[in-house]
Amino acid sequence: MAFQYIVVPYDGSLHAERALEHAVRLAEGLHATLDIVYVDPTQSELLEQPLAIPTHELNAYFAEEEEDVRERLTALTQSAHPSRVTVLQGHAGKEIVRYAAHVNADLIIIGSRGLGTIQEWMLGSISHYVAQHAQCAVTIVK
Template sequence: MFARILVGYDGSECSQRALDVAVKMVEENRASVITVAHVYHLPSMVLSQGYAIPESFVKEFDEQAKAMTSEALTRIAHLPESHAVTLNGTPYQAILEYADENGSDLIIIGSRGLGGFREMMLGSVSHRIVQHAKIPVMVVK
């Protein structure tokens, strides 16, 4: 079975269902540990223009990320050794790097997140994770 499950979480309905699936897997096999990863990404449009990012803008992103992580933590609080992390970067890359660096053996993600127009234009996070992951990936609808 899987010992270290990484769940990509953005608060969307699909990511909530992905977390529910992970929780059920852990409850059925107490040896598993869940890490919930919320990734926030400062818009590249802001960064590529060479402008300084206002501190208030960064603070708002940070607060939203902490709220999302806190939300996930309340959903897994009853599970021993499970935790949540906040990552900064391109979502699919951050999730894959975290999985690789921390010995995850399964990634569970929702089929659709909160990506909107950006996701449509660049390809979905879930698709990129499936294409580039070195470990099994479960995509939840």
């Protein structure tokens, strides 16, 4: 199977950096489209709480944060063409799976935090969730 559309979630962690490096190399070698996905849970978490912050201030904050993320990730993936950065809001695992299905991704390359079995069971794992629920192939990079 030739992978033509690769999605790589990125959260700034060392594991995500490794996954992104792997995805960039693979996308370059296959001449595949690379889509870097950053899922920001902040907005959905904040909006569930009663706040005394005006909505326009929150929107400005989220817009600025999204632009910062886009600039940082675009700089990291300059050598991978074509590539794009997508910023989503919500639960990371669910949003990654939903997005990959929406764009008909062939492969998701995701970093593993390296949690042990008990830690993963207690805390949950985004990479585990993605591997269990994605409709495409998933590579977990340690």
